[in-house]
Amino acid sequence: MDSKREMKKRNESDIGAISTPSPLVTRKKGKKRKNRKESDGDEIPALNKKVDQIGNCLNELTGIVKKLNKNSEMSSKEKEIPKKVEYECLFENEDSDMGNGQTIFVRGFDCSFPIDDIKSTLTKHFSSCGEVWRVFLPYECKTGSPLGFGFVNMIRDAHKGLALNGTYLGGMRLQVTMAIDRTEYYGFTNFSGCERCGRALNKRRMKRFQENFGRRITPPPGAVFKTPKQNDEAK
Structure with missing residues (x-):
């Protein structure tokens, strides 16, 4: 009976020893968590920087595409409108x-x-x-x-x-x-x-x-001009 109790106590103590982490292990885990947080803190600004760079590149590409579209529209309009040929008659x-x-x-x-x-x-x-x-x-x-x-x-x-x-x-x-x-x-x-x-x-x-x-004919002084009808009446 006593031997059984002793065996039971040993098993319980072993289980407690296994389940309870040692201070060394606890310190190591704490260090890892701290290092992970620090590395995460360093990575976030780098990621933000890359995101900004990608955004700038996209803006540049968008500007280039708009410019190309504008040039193509202008060239198509120039083709549609025939140019006037200048010459001297x-x-x-x-x-x-x-x-x-x-x-x-x-x-x-x-x-x-x-x-x-x-x-x-x-x-x-x-x-x-x-x-x-x-x-x-x-x-x-x-x-x-x-x-x-x-x-x-x-x-x-x-x-x-x-x-x-x-x-x-x-x-x-x-x-x-x-x-x-x-x-x-x-x-x-x-x-x-x-x-x-x-x-x-x-x-x-x-x-x-x-x-x-086209020169104007100046009548002599005292000249009187009559219409054909007036000439007929005078007769």
Whole structure:
């Protein structure tokens, strides 16, 4: 009986020893918890920093996407709206109205150069016969390509310029004659023109009419103007 009680006490003491942690174990567990809390405290700011970085990257990407969308919209609008092609209508050029009875016609020059260069070359060539006032080279409105002939106005002694007929300019033989003897003087052949040509020509004709016939006729002193009806009644 006594032996049984002793055995029971031993078992209870062993169980108590097992269930009750030692102070050393308790201290170790406390340290681990403390270290874990400290590490958690260090990780939170780092995570917040990473979250902020990711947010900044997303904002940058969003801005880039918006910019790309805006550029694509602008390019699509530019494609939809046709660009206006700027050009100078031939008959809007004041030089095209330079013709008169003393104008010289010339053809045979090299048309592969820019118009301004050709005009300068012709001016220099005709200057050997006198002072040149103006050189005009007809061209296609939309392309600016010369039609292959031109007109020259001399300040005086235009007939002297006819001496250049048959001369060479840049290795090409020139044909020089009075413009009034050429059909090109009255109308350009092989000329396509543009939508503004008709309006420009009408404007020019109106200007000429006003210059020639638009002056007011001043009646003499004491003159009385009557209508046809008044004239009939007077009879």
